[in-house]
Amino acid sequence: MSKIIKEVQESLINLKRVKPLVHCITNYITANDCANAILAVGGSPAMADAIEEVEQMATQAQALVLNLGTIANELVDAMIKAGKAANKAGVPVVFDPVGVGATNYRKESTFRLLKEVKFSVIRGNMAEIKVLCGMESNSKGVDSVEDVKEDAAKDIARELAKKLNTVVAITGVIDYISDGERVITIRNGNEMLTRVTGTGCMTTALIGAYLGGGSSPLHCAVAGVATMGMVGEIAFDNLKENQGSGSFRVSLIDGMYNLKEADFQNVGKINE
Template sequence: MELISKIIENLKEVKGKSPLVHHITNYVTVNDCANIVLALGGSPVMADDIKEVEEMVSFASSLVINIGTLNERTISSMIKAGIKANELNIPVILDPVGVGATGLRTEAIKILLEKIKFAVIRGNMSEIKIIAGMDVKIKGVDSTASDEDALDIAKNLANKLNTVVAITGARDVITDGSRHCLVDNGHKILSMVTGTGCMSTSLIGAYVGTTNDYLQAAVAGIVTMGIAGEKAYESLAQGEGIGTFKVRLFDNIYNFCEEDLKVRGKVIYE
């Protein structure tokens, strides 16, 4: 419960301070990522032109880099913004969407990891295994990898890169290499709505913007999405589906509160 108490304080900070979360993200989910940050209480900005990213990130509380719809123009912007954020001690969060699916994505992630220090890397099992140098079959941007040994893989990668690694799936695994959390919140319907992973990363960006404990912030973003997904699903009536679910997901993020965490939080912390 100690971690839940800290997440509650982190949530209050987000709602009270409205951290500016600078995104260089993909155009499939950009609107949803902006609105999920707003719903939680943060302030999103979506700016990816290389002529303004350094200036924009200098105002921000955190930077989210998401490679979902990668192109050469935005790769340069990501590198420039990330380096500037590192210089200013602004935390950077990476969402390596679909890494391994193409050579461009794999090479881009390699370059980003070489040039930028990340506070948190959040991905599915396939994405994290690819970054860890393991052989994985890829299906578009979806995970096909087994969750077996997820904690060991995440710990090894976290220690190697000196970062927090978060693997989201049926059971979420978050670690900084020494501490780790397992989160059992969520519902499988979340996987049927495009962008819930991207939105989780954006929520992490909001939480990271108000704390130096990046493990705690990563858990906070993931458990927030999981609980909101559960409540949205439970509210569905017969005949309602993923369209209604998505609207109610946003409603539950907007109304997310201390009681949700106390009553529903399923977090194992070691």
């Protein structure tokens, strides 16, 4: 068994032992799915975004998840307040810069957050991560239409992780996760994941749940991304005739609930 497989298995053990409170400031489109994903793997979600309470909630939690999906000025202010409080309390923070390249407002808000808050993990698709690198990117709304060769993708993940002193997780057909030194690739997943809204947001929430268990940010990022890819494969294989994206969505949560340590070895396509 490889070193990284053992590390992600330990992350799942820690998550289920701690049962962390995961504070999410996320978008209204996927909040319910993110909460259910956290519950399914063994965490406890708190979906609090009122600016009057986010600091207190963030310091009570074991992890904080910030998602840029449906933003407004007050929500960005709330994210910064929560992020600063979490940083001061030693609570790990994961950031999802949804659609950062789609509008100037999203880009300005993202770089404001990067300036004000220290993130343990940043997860995005290739188009989003390229924007954070200051590179030209191709997107359609909040979706990436990038096609980057594997070696170049690894370099992008590694260099941004070094630049921001964080773990960077790039999700797509192949996933790339780096802490600036190590680079992990994951080849799990199914095309049906693109037919259900919020699977990226749920992946970020899963990373937050693993972070709440106390494992290292790199291990938690790999565990969260691999979890979504693996349950995506399992959910698709379990579809019956005439079942589609609605049944698939429910089956994703079932897969998270039934996730076992052995799945990372038996189903996971995780390599370093």
